[in-house]
Amino acid sequence: TKVLVLNGPNLGRLGRRQPEIYGATTHAELAHLCVEWGAALGLEVEVRQTNHEGEMLDWLNAAADDANPVVLNAAAWTHYSYAIFDACAQLVAPLVEVHISDPHQRPEEFRHTSVVTPYAAEVVAGHGIEGYRMALEVIARA
């Protein structure tokens, strides 16, 4: 079964977006690394990014239908989207929540809540791009 790595808004600008927080790796590089890390774990990985919440919901609904494991960085949606919350609730295969930074250690109060966490088998946060490898390891073990 295919493992989906789904990245939400503003993550398409990785490498250029606030590199002091999110690092220098681009989204294209991240996608390549995830496919390689997955292959090393025996996983077929597909990486996608969208700035459009409806598109993310369609991907999550399809993952529910197809029973795909999901590694999700819902970015800012994490903190307020009840539609993402409801979509995560429908997943049947393991869901791992990833954040490049650690939202709980950041000063903005709004980052301290997550609609994804209630449905996540594990949360990986604050490990940079490496966190995606850790998330794939969780999926591989599940």
Ligand code: DQA
């Ligand atoms: C993020 C953390 C979120 O608070 C933020 O809105 C993002 C990225 C992360 O990967 O650290 O866009 O999910």
